[in-house]
Amino acid sequence: MAVNIYDTANKMEEELRETTEYKNLVAAYTEMKKDQKAYDLFKDFQEVQEVQVNLQQKQMNGEEMSDDEMSHAREIASQVGDVDVIKSLMDKERALNQLLNDINQIITKPVQDLYHD
Numbered sequence: 001m002a003v004n005i006y007d008t009a010n011k012m013e014e015e016l017r018e019t020t021e022y023k024n025l026v027a028a029y030t031e032m033k034k035d036q037k038a039y040d041l042f043k044d045f046q047e048v049q050e051v052q053v054n055l056q057q058k059q060m061n062g063e064e065m066s067d068d069e070m071s072h073a074r075e076i077a078s079q080v081g082d083v084d085v086i087k088s089l090m091d092k093e094r095a096l097n098q099l100l101n102d103i104n105q106i107i108t109k110p111v112q113d114l115y116h117d
Contacts, residue, residue: 012103019096019099021092021095021096021098021099022096024092024095024096025089025092025093025095025096027092028085028088028089028091028092029089031085031088031089032085032086032088032089034085035083035085038083038085038086041076041079041080041083041086042080042086042089044076045076045077045080045086048072048073048076048077051069051072051073052073055069055070055073
C-alpha cells in the first residue's frame with residue numbers, strides 16, 4: 001500500500017485550524033485589528049522583523065549594519081511590548097508555535113531514531 005504523505009499533511013492542516021491554539025490566535029488577531037494604532041504598529045513590527053533578518057544576513061556576509069536600521073528596529077520592538085493587544089497576540093502565537101514544535105518532533109521521530117541506534 002502506497003502512502004501519500006501529502007494527504008496526511010493536508011489533513012493536519014485542516015485539523016490545525018480546529019485547535020484551541022489556532023482559534024485563540026485568530027481571536028487575538030481579530031481583536032488587535034480593531035485597534036488601528038495597534039494594527040499599524042504590528043505591521044511596522046512585521047516589517048522590522050524582515051529588516052532584522054536582512055541585517056543578520058548582512059552581518060553574516062561581513063557587511064556593516066547601519067545605526068539607523070538598528071535603532072529603528074529597537075524602537076518598534078519597544079513600542080510593541082507596550083501594547084496589550086499585541087502582547088496577547090504574541091502570546092497566542094508562541095502557544096501555537098509550541099504546538100507546531102511538538103508536532104515537528106513527532107514527525108521527525110523516525111529520523112531521530114535512525115541516528116540513535
